[in-house]
Amino acid sequence: MKKNPAKVAVIAAATAALSLILVSCGGGSGALVIASDLPKQGGSADQSASTNNAIKLLLKQMNNMAGTYEIEFREYDNSTAAKGSWDDAQCAKNAQEHVAAKDEVAVMGTYNSGCAKIIVPILNQDPDGPMIMVSNANTNPGLTKAWEPGEPDKYYPTGARNYWRVVTTDDNQGSAAAQFAKSLGVKKVYVLNDRQTYGQGVAQAFTTAAKALGLTILSDGPAGEGWDDKAPNYEALFTKIAALKPDMVYVGGIFDLNGGQLVKDKVKYLGDNNKVKFMMPDGFTGYPDFLALPEAAGAYLSFTGLSIDQFPTGGAAEKFQADYLAEYGVAPTSSFSVYGAAAAQAILDAISRSDGTRKGVYEAMKTTVIPADKSVVGTELKFDANGDILSKDITILIVKDGKETFQDKITIK
Amino acid sequence: MAKRPISNVTLSNRKWALGYTIAGALLFLIYQFLLPWNGLPDGIYRGVYQWMPPAAVNESLVYVIMALGLNIVVGYAGLLDLGYVAFWAIGGYCAGWFMSEFFYFLNIHFFGSVGLDRPGIHINFWMVLIIGGFVCALFGVLIGAPTLRLKSDYLALVTLGFGEIIPQVFFNGENFFGFNISNGTKGIVIVDPIPVGVKNLGPFDFGWKLLIFILLAAVMVFISLRLRRGRLGRAWLAIREDELAASMMGVPLMRTKLASYAVGAFAGGLGGVAFATHVNGVYAERFNFAISIFLLAMVVLGGMGNVWGVILGAFVLSWVNGTGLVAFGKTFNSQFGTNIDFASFTFLLFGLVLILMMLFRREGFLPESRLKLVLNEDELDTASEAKKAKK
Secondary structure (H helix, E strand, C coil): CCCCHHHHHHHHHHHHHHHHHHHCCCCCCCCEEEEEEECCCHHHHHHHHHHHHHHHHHHHHCCCEECCEEEEEEEEECEECCCCEECHHHHHHHHHHHHHCCCEEEEEECCCHHHHHHHHHHHHCCCCCCCEEEECCCCCHHHCCCCCCCCCHHHCCCCCCCEEECCCCHHHHHHHHHHHHHHCCCCEEEEEECCCHHHHHHHHHHHHHHHHCCCEECCCCCCCEECCCCCCCCHHHHHHHHHHCCCEEEEECCCCCCHHHHHHHHHHHHCCCCCCEEEECHHHCCCHHHHHCHHHCCCEEEEEECCHHHCCCCCHHHHHHHHHHHHHCCCCCCHHHHHHHHHHHHHHHHHHCCCCCHHHHHHHHCCCEECCCCCCCCCCEEECCCCCECCCEEEEEEEECCEEEEEEEEECC | CCCCCCCCCCHHHHHHHHHHHHHHHHHHHHHHHHCCCCCCCHHHHHHHHHHCCHHHHHHHHHHHHHHHHHHHHHHHCCCCCCCCHHHHHHHHHHHHHHEECCCCCCEEEECCCCCCCCCEEEECHHHHHHHHHHHHHHHHHHHHHHHCCCCHHHHHHHHHHHHHHHHHHHHCHHHECCECCCCHHHCEECCCCCECCCCECCCCCHHHHHHHHHHHHHHHHHHHHHHHHCHHHHHHHHHHHCHHHHHHCCCCHHHHHHHHHHHHHHHHHHHHHHHHHHHCEECHHHCCHHHHHHHHHHHHHHCCCCHHHHHHHHHHHHHHHHHHHHHHHHHHHHHHCCCCCHHHHHHHHHHHHHHHHHHHCCCCCCCCHHHHHHHCHHHHHHHHHHHHHHC
């Protein structure tokens, strides 16, 4: 019989794999590791790189120490090139690796709420744990509070709540936007959403809150009408809306989903943003392309947490901005990056008061408080029993001269 | 015709089973017993987790199952399918529907792996596998039927359409004529664990899950190899090589093509259910066109029509995509003190590999002998003509 090429290939592959394994033998240094779990490829790549940089800077400033423990930082990527965004299989794999890496005590992440819903239950069932995860960007309410059937308990099979986040949830953003709309004197609102988890969540929260405040919602459905991100234009949509004569159009969604065309057509068919007000959530913040549109002028944006220019001055927050600029030569991409450092701050505080085990860090995290003058975002980092942050600040911005300019700050009680 | 012993059921055709079992058992032993063993040197433990973590092996096996299914449609029957991800989606949502609390207003239990008090539909994993497989096979036939009269590019376009439509239905499925069939982009999260008689497999039982996935892949290998040898398989090959000639020789085109769609889709169902248990959820965002192309690349790169080639292709590509390049980047950066983001070069690498393969080895890593002949027909012809001329 002639030699089977399959066998040769298999043996070659096995040998190669083995030699790689042996080459990569690296010894542990005894330090505790905190990991970040972010999408480093695709549209969020810059944001994630900036977040990792912010955390590295924070660690450098603390001399890589938390209390008496030496700290190392490890980056995980939860996206793949084949998908071009966060990848569910990658999230599952990372979760397993966090648990398997014996020196890891905590995870900073994730950026996408969907990914968190895969990782949190696995970290929750860690036999040495639970292992904690603190997110800088998940805004889906279901992760921490009753939202859809079975939420949030289904993410915590052992009952231990091992998840925290330093930004507030979509429902708060929606209701803050509704309060702001009322303060503008708006009576009738048409609500649009991008048909995605985030956009629908915000639009639904806005609709509910606006109704409770006595505003008239002209659109049908709990989250308003969905826009088709593949449509060439929105003439039909806005002609229909124009007939209803709204005072405001609220858009729950992200700019990536053909938001540019949507904004242009809104102004084209409904008039400028002074005549018919226009408002979006933080899915539209931080996009230079959006701000460059002449049609964006006068549009209102809301943002969970504080925008960078609204961080309180004089304390750690201002210093951190200056240090970041000095270290990397550019400002952080958006405040989500700085919130990443804030999440790491909370984790490091918990580690410093723990016995260095995952369980110890989990227990310590429950009582973590970072006072406002020490926090890199300038507001107190204190959490409720669900793991949600207590300071529920929502910033309202207005687009003026191609810039996001501060308009108002709303604090949800 | 004289009755001869059926030649394709000889021992040598079953020899693969032995090799496969040994390889599978070895993988299982390594990941189930060796890896958690306390005496294992720390370096090897880290090495394995960096270069070949258990979850990556399991994910690769899911890709193997899918690629084997696609191989039946593309590799055997020669019907270019650019929308295979649709079957993955349907299989995945079968798991989402029948193995979770998604239909929270119902309370149906059938040998499920969770307590009877839990709302939703909870059917046993093994049955859901079969359900998923057959639902997909049904959709395979439904999708296949209108495309029967089309060939090559036109067929590819229609399959592309289906591959876009079905995931879009799930994507927007939160309000499907008033019903929520998919929970939209929020996905269906937390799928029931796999019951194996004595216990339910938790998130850290990858060894056992690995064994199950190896078993499922083995089923697909068996189906592929046996069908190929049989009447149906030979009819597929005949269609692949010359549809007109095949129909003239009495191959029923419609039945044969539909069979290939059905069998191929069946694998998509198995893989979809397996993948849902692997990630513990179903997300609509996964099912995009890029994944169809990725699967097709596995088949083409590995060797269209050759089961072992396809397995190799699936392993290599999914490994590079998920683990390999990142692990290589880490090692390279720490070795040379650089800070290069290797993962961002994945597409460049894929593109380069595809171009090189098409230039130098069109038939794939482990080509099917028959296909190799077909692809090199011209060269062989010119060679033999040259020979003749010499004479």
